[in-house]
Amino acid sequence: xxxxxxxxxxxxxxxxxxxxxxxxxxxxxxxxxxxxxxxxxxxxxxxxxxxxxxxxxxxxxxxxxxxxxxxxxxxxxxxxxxxxxxxxxxxxxxxxxxxxxxxxxxxxxxxxxxxxxxxxxxxxxxxxxxxxxxxxxxxxxxxxxxxxxxxxxxxxxxxxxxxxxxxxxxxxxxxxxxxxxxxxxxxxxxxxxxxxxxxxxxxxxxxxxxxxxxxxxxxxxxxxxxxxxxxxxxxxxxxxxxxxxxxxxxxxxxxxxxxxxxxxxxxxxx
Numbered sequence: 050x051x052x053x054x055x056x057x058x059x060x061x062x063x064x065x066x067x068x069x070x071x072x073x074x075x076x077x078x079x080x081x082x083x084x085x086x087x088x089x090x091x092x093x094x095x096x097x098x099x100x101x102x103x104x105x106x107x108x109x110x111x112x113x114x115x116x117x118x119x120x121x122x123x124x125x126x127x128x129x130x131x132x133x134x135x136x137x138x139x140x141x142x143x144x145x146x147x148x149x150x151x152x153x154x155x156x157x158x159x160x161x162x163x164x165x166x167x168x169x170x171x172x173x174x175x176x177x178x179x180x181x182x183x184x185x186x187x188x189x190x191x192x193x194x195x196x197x198x199x200x201x202x203x204x205x206x207x208x209x210x211x212x213x214x215x216x217x218x219x220x221x222x223x224x225x226x227x228x229x230x231x232x233x234x235x236x237x238x239x240x241x242x243x244x245x246x247x248x249x250x251x252x253x254x255x256x257x258x259x260x261x262x263x264x265x266x267x268x269x270x271x272x273x274x275x276x277x278x279x280x281x282x283x284x285x286x287x288x289x290x291x292x293x294x295x296x297x298x299x300x301x302x303x304x305x306x307x308x309x310x311x312x313x314x315x316x317x318x319x
Contacts (some may be wrong), residue, residue, distance in 0.1 A: 051251060052144040052172045053197055056095055057254045057275065066309045067220075067276025068267070070283050070302055071098040071148065071255055073116035074133065075125025075139055077291050080244050084295050085287070093306030098175065098278065099134070101127060101149035107318055110283040116288065127157055131169045138170035146199065148175040149156040155177050163190040173197035173219050178307040181213050204243045214250040223247060223257045223274060244273045264308025271309045 050058070060067055062189035074082050086097050100113065102120035109117070127149075134145060147166070154162050154176070160192055166174065174196060179186065184198065191198050202210055205226070214221055223244070257270045258278025267277040286301060287294040306318050 071280030075120030
C-alpha cells in the first residue's frame with residue numbers, strides 16, 4: 050500500500066475528509082516552496098500537490114500561469130524539484146504529488162522521470178493534458194516504479210466517466226467545472242448528479258478541485274466526496290506575500306482544513 054492509499058484509509062477510519070493544497074514549485078523560489086510544503090502539512094494538509102512550472106500551462110488560469118512564469122524565471126527545473134522532494138522526505142512521510150504537463154515528462158524522459166519519482170519519494174503524478182486514451186504513454190514506467198498516475202474526470206466526461214473512474218488508482222481527481230483553474234464565486238455543476246455517476250464506478254476515493262477558494266466552499270465541495278483540492282487561492286497568497294508567504298499560507302490551510310473537517314458525511318469509498 051502506497052502513501053496515498055494509506056492516507057485515505059486513515060482518513061476513512063477517522064471519518065475525515067482530505068485537504069489537498071497545491072503550490073507551484075519555485076514561486077517565488079524553491080527555498081520558499083521547501084518551507085511551504087511542511088508548513089501546509091503541519092497546518093492540516095493531508096496530501097500536497099507540487100506544481101511543476103511549464104511555459105504553456107493550458108489547464109491553468111491566470112494566477113497559476115503567472116506563478117509558473119515567476120518560477121521559471123527564478124531558474125526552477127525538474128531536476129531541482131526532485132532535489133527539493135528528496136530533502137522534504139527527510140522531514141515528512143505524507144503523500145507528495147507532482148502536477149505537470151505531458152511534454153515536460155517526455156522531454157525529461159518518461160523512464161528517467163518515473164525512476165526519480167521512486168528514488169526521491171514522489172507518490173503520484175497528475176497530468177491534466179493527458180487524455181485517458183493516451184494513459185499508456187506513462188503507465189508502464191509508472192507501474193514499474195510505483196508511481197500512481199492520478200486520473201481526472203469532469204462533468205463533461207459523460208459516458209466516459211465509467212471508463213475513467215473504474216480504472217482510477219490512488220484517488221480520482223474530480224474537476225468541479227469546465228474551464229481552467231482559478232477561484233470561483235459560484236459553481237453551476239449539478240454535483241449530486243456528477244458525483245452520483247462517479248461513485249457508481251469509482252473504486253478509490255474522490256477529491257474535487259478547480260475553483261475552491263475559501264473554507265466554506267471547501268466544506269461544501271467535500272460534502273459530495275472524500276476531499277477538496279485548493280490551488281489558485283494558495284498561489285495568490287504566495288504571489289502577494291512572496292518569500293514571507295509561509296505564515297499566511299499556513300493560516301489559510303488551517304482554515305481550509307477546518308472547513309473540510311466540518312463537511313457532512315463520511316468517506317464511503319477507498
